[in-house]
Amino acid sequence: MFLKRCSRKKCGKDHVYWQLVESVRTARGSRHRTVAYLGELSASEQKGWARLAANLDEKAARAVRQLALFGPEPDTEPVPDYVKVKLREVEVSRTRDFGDVFLGLVLWRTLGLDGLLRELVPEGREDVPWDLMAAVLAVARFTEPGSELHVEEHWYARTALSDMLGVAPEQVNDSRLYRTLDRVLPLKPKIEQHLKQRAGEMFSLEFDLLLYDITSTYFEGLAAGNPQAQRGYSRDHRPDCKQVCIGLVVTPDGFPLAYEVFAGNRSDVTTVEDIVEAMEQKYGRARRVWVVDRGMVSEDNLAFLRERDAKYVVGTPKSLLRKYERQLLEEDWHTLRGGIEVKLVPSPDGAETFVLCRSRDRREKERAMHARFEKRIEQGLRRIEASCTKRKQKVATVAKQLGRLLGRNSRAAGLFQTDVVEAADGRAQLVWKKVQAWRDWAALSEGCYLLRTNLTDKSPEELWRTYIQLTQVESAFRTEKTDLRIRPIWHQKEDRVQAHILFSFLAYAMWKTLEHWTKRAGLGSGGARTVIAELRRVKVSDVILPTTAGRRIRLLCVTRPDDDQRAILDRLGLDLPERLGRPSWVRNPTETESPCSLDFCHGTPGNRPSEPFQPSN
Secondary structure, rough: OOEEEEEEEOOOOEEEEEEEEEEEOOOOOEEEEEEEEOOOOOHHHHHHHHHHHHOOHHHHHHHHHHHHHOOOOOOOOOOOOOOEOOHHHHHEEEEEHHHHHHOOOOOHHHHHHHHHHHHHHHOOOOOOOOHHHHHHHHHHHHHOOOOOHHHHHHHHHEEEEHHHOOOOOOOOOHHHHHHHHHHHHHHHHHHHHHHHHHHHHHHOOOOOOEEEEEEEEEOOOOOOOOOOOOOOOOOOOOOOEEEEEEEEEEEOOOOOOEEEEEEOOOHHOOOOHHHHHHHHHOOOOOHHHHOOHHHHOOOOHHHHHHHHHEEEEEOOOHHHHHHHHHHOOOOOEEEEEEEEEEEEEEOOOOOEEEEEEEEEHHHHHHHHHHHHHHHHHHHHHHHHHHHHHHOOOOOHHHHHHHHHHHHHHHHHHHEEEEEEEEEEOOOEEEEEEEOOHHHHHHHOOOOOEEEEEOOOOOOOOHHHHHHOOOOOHHHHHHHHHHHHOOOOEEEOHHHHHHHHOOOOHHHHHHHHHHHHHHHHHOOOOHHHHHHHHHHOOOEEEEEEEEEEEEEEEEEEEEOOOHHHHHHHHHHHHHOOOOOOEEEEEEEOOOOOOOOEEEHHHOHHHHOOOOOOOEEEE
């Protein structure tokens, strides 16, 4: 082993720090492996190393340096158990976030992502291992989502991750974070396979039923370097921005299995074949049951699934309800909980089954929507009539106004029969009336929807419960966009966008793991936000103890959890350490403490975060 000098320039100032490294032989030749980060050395120490190097050959110099690192030097000797302290001069400084990043790191390690990346990314000449930098990006996305520049300039230095990972703040810069994105992205298929296996081990998840849906996320900027960035139907109500579409596959429990990124102008219905083939390539072809929404249903897609011996439960277009008007009028409905009614309707050829569903809450919602849009259209029509009476207008001009009005309120546009004619004096005249047949059909079909499946051994109740689990995908999209802030995307290059979405996917896997634990611990399925918010208040601070001997001791102390935090930790079976690292001597008042490893945290031995954390039963 030997000392290695490193330097970087930040804010116009050169920073020099030291590492303890060793030479190892790899398939690519001799490489330097970092053993420990020593931080910055004082000027006198640097001069001492220079004199030593001038008087000794390189091999002897390395040996003496090794002795100096571990010998009984005044600054490295252990702190005794008992010292006399000047109480009036005790200081508390460098208060940093701890609880939420500690939780994020526990989840990262529990999913085995640290070991996976250490195995997949061979060590090279990098100063910081790639798995540690990936942990920084994932924990940042989980606790305080932001850009890589935000991680470097604001977030990382405010957290205790440097003390837990052993990576100094000056080593976390946007360039290194960007290179980490580039290095991890090619591992996406293996990461997805690993998460599927790990989730199955932890939570006994079933993978025969797959839920698939698609959403979009928009860009800030032109994204000229990304061919997938296109304008299309925006679920974020930002048609002015370019976007990409993200197709997500989850289990019935909501755990993410895989995702694909599509061009922003890609139609939903054209993505089904790609996602099915991608899942088969990762996990093999099997008799899976696919559950998709009506926006992705077409006869070609259903034929594609049948050819692969796959089963499906899908929604159907609202227009298809017209064929089942007679069944809607009949009273042979099966009542489920919450005002849900269902009935089976066989298809003419017997190969498929249709399920009519009627929801009381959905009926009230659609009825209120129709009433609201009817009122808007009627008021707009009366305004157009009044404007035609006040001044002479062209027929084409009034027709455009009418088209815009009906387009903005399309939900009730079918209720009105409208026409723009030219009166005897050349004025445009609006003629309209309400269509009673539309109102009658709306009253009958409000709250109703139709499911379609090729499963023949399921009851209507089971089919409805299977389809309604699509809400898990919708919940995933809400979490991604609200809590993990996948939008907007600031990256402009295609690979960086793909890597940004990958780390959002990893953060969501950590989120769902926490949700499973909170649910199992009796904290509710939506307890993840509460847990993160409570633990975010737990901090770590440097406590400086001046001794009567004129020297100073540094302790990295974790704030004691309050009653609410303790109750959450007890439910999760997790103990926070009381201190990070061991007490150390302070060489000078302005010195920055070298980071320690999380493996040296003091706390309950069996619950150190470096060990895999298992949820309580």
